[in-house]
Amino acid sequence: MGDKASEPAISAIIIVLEELMHIIIMSGGCGMYIFVCEDRFEDMMCCIYQAWEKALKVGHGCVRLERCGNEQPSLFDEYIHVDFNEDEYNKVVRSIKQKISNEAYACVYYACLSSEQDALDAAYRFLVIGFKAGAAITYMRTEPSVMRIKDIRRRVINEARYFREFARFNSVDGKVYVCHLEPKSDVIYEVAQHFADRMPSENWLIIDDNRSKAVIHPIDGEMYIRYLTDYEIEALSGSEAVNDEYTDMWKAFFEAIAIKQRNNEKCQRNLMPLWMRKHVTEFH
Numbered sequence: 001m002g003d004k005a006s007e008p009a010i011s012a013i014i015i016v017l018e019e020l021m022h023i024i025i026m027s028g029g030c031g032m033y034i035f036v037c038e039d040r041f042e043d044m045m046c047c048i049y050q051a052w053e054k055a056l057k058v059g060h061g062c063v064r065l066e067r068c069g070n071e072q073p074s075l076f077d078e079y080i081h082v083d084f085n086e087d088e089y090n091k092v093v094r095s096i097k098q099k100i101s102n103e104a105y106a107c108v109y110y111a112c113l114s115s116e117q118d119a120l121d122a123a124y125r126f127l128v129i130g131f132k133a134g135a136a137i138t139y140m141r142t143e144p145s146v147m148r149i150k151d152i153r154r155r156v157i158n159e160a161r162y163f164r165e166f167a168r169f170n171s172v173d174g175k176v177y178v179c180h181l182e183p184k185s186d187v188i189y190e191v192a193q194h195f196a197d198r199m200p201s202e203n204w205l206i207i208d209d210n211r212s213k214a215v216i217h218p219i220d221g222e223m224y225i226r227y228l229t230d231y232e233i234e235a236l237s238g239s240e241a242v243n244d245e246y247t248d249m250w251k252a253f254f255e256a257i258a259i260k261q262r263n264n265e266k267c268q269r270n271l272m273p274l275w276m277r278k279h280v281t282e283f284h
Contacts, residue, residue, distance in 0.1 A: 031076030033063045037120075039186070039211070042089050044112045044120055049088040050080070051124060060128050065120045096127065101135040110153040115184040122148045160187040164194045166272065168281040169204060170242050177204035178239040180279040188215050189225060196223050207236060240279065247281060254282035 033054050037047035044067070051063045096105045104126075111123040125145040130137040140146045160183075169177035177199070181188060188208045192215035195204065200220060207214040212233055217223040228236070277283045 031078060033058065034077050034079050035063065035065050035082055036068055036079055037065075037082040038084075039067045039069070040084070041109065041112045041186075043082065043084050044123075045092040046085050046088040047082040047120065048124055048127065049085075049092050050082050052127075054080075060125075063124075065124050066117075067120055096130070099134070100127075100130045100137060103138045104130050104135070107138065107149050107153050110156045111149050113186045113190075114152045114156050115186075116152055116155070118148075119152050122152060156185045156187060157190075159183055159185050160190040162276060163187060163191045166276055166280055167191060167195070167206065168279060170239050170281075171244055171246070172239050172242055175203060177202060178236060179204070179206045180209055180237075180240060181206060182209045182275070182278055184210075184275075186211060188213070191215075192217065192223055207233075209233070209237075251282055 033051075035047050035051040035054075037043040044065075047065055051065050055063045093105070096108060107126060108123045111119045111126070116122075122145065126137070126149045129140070129143060129145055133140060137143075137146060163181055163183055167179050167181060169179045171177055181191065183191075186208070188206050192206050195206070196217055199217070203217070203219050205214045205216045207228070212230075213225060213227045214236075215223050215225055272280075
């Protein structure tokens with residue numbers, strides 16, 4: 001009886017789907033073409049390149065860009081995974097800088113660092129207008145796509161600024177300084193640039209625990225990015241357990257300057273959110 005009762009409902013669903021498919025076919029479309037790539041800047045530039053190639057045939061409104069992990073599967077959409085290609089990467093970067101402006105490139109760069117779900121697609125929509133308007137695009141403040149990408153850029157820059165202030169290094173055997181961060185956006189390279197200028201003659205590394213990557217700075221050398229294995233991440237996680245006299249001195253200083261009568265945890269959480277404190281020495 002249960003199977004027979006469900007037959008009309010199944011038939012109704014099939015009819016609705018057939019009608020929907022008919023409407024889509026008659027309108028000349030077959031859903032969205034969704035280009036998906038890894039959460040790396042170079043891969044995202046290649047994703048923009050291939051999406052643009054497809055858009056020349058089907059229109060920019062029929063393509064969307066997403067990063068792996070942000071997919072929202074749909075019955076009528078076609079997903080296309082994009083891998084890194086050096087030629088495509090160089091072409092996109094060169095075109096943005098030469099045909100629009102360096103400022104536009106900076107907007108796209110910071111958008112690709114963002115953790116916001118629509119950031120990559122927002123960068124693409126920005127470029128669609130940018131290649132028509134040229135350098136003037138960054139001044140078109142009434143254009144929604146421009147305002148969106150500038151908002152994303154501002155959030156990423158603010159997050160990098162926060163982590164420059166909240167970064168704490170632990171000395172391991174007096175030979176290397178290790179810092180752990182867990183930013184939402186991919187900002188450890190921007191944070192590392194700050195310390196490269198201030199600690200040029202030290203061995204140090206800043207680790208992004210969320211992305212299993214690190215910026216490594218050798219003594220008087222050029223810093224570089226390296227992706228870490230699970231074994232390396234596990235081995236480096238013990239660096240925070242290292243205590244030295246400077247750790248104790250810093251905690252003592254933090255306690256000494258506090259004014260108990262003016263304790264305001266709500267204000268403190270506003271200025272230093274809880275998710276940013278995980279690796280901050282004075283809170284442990």
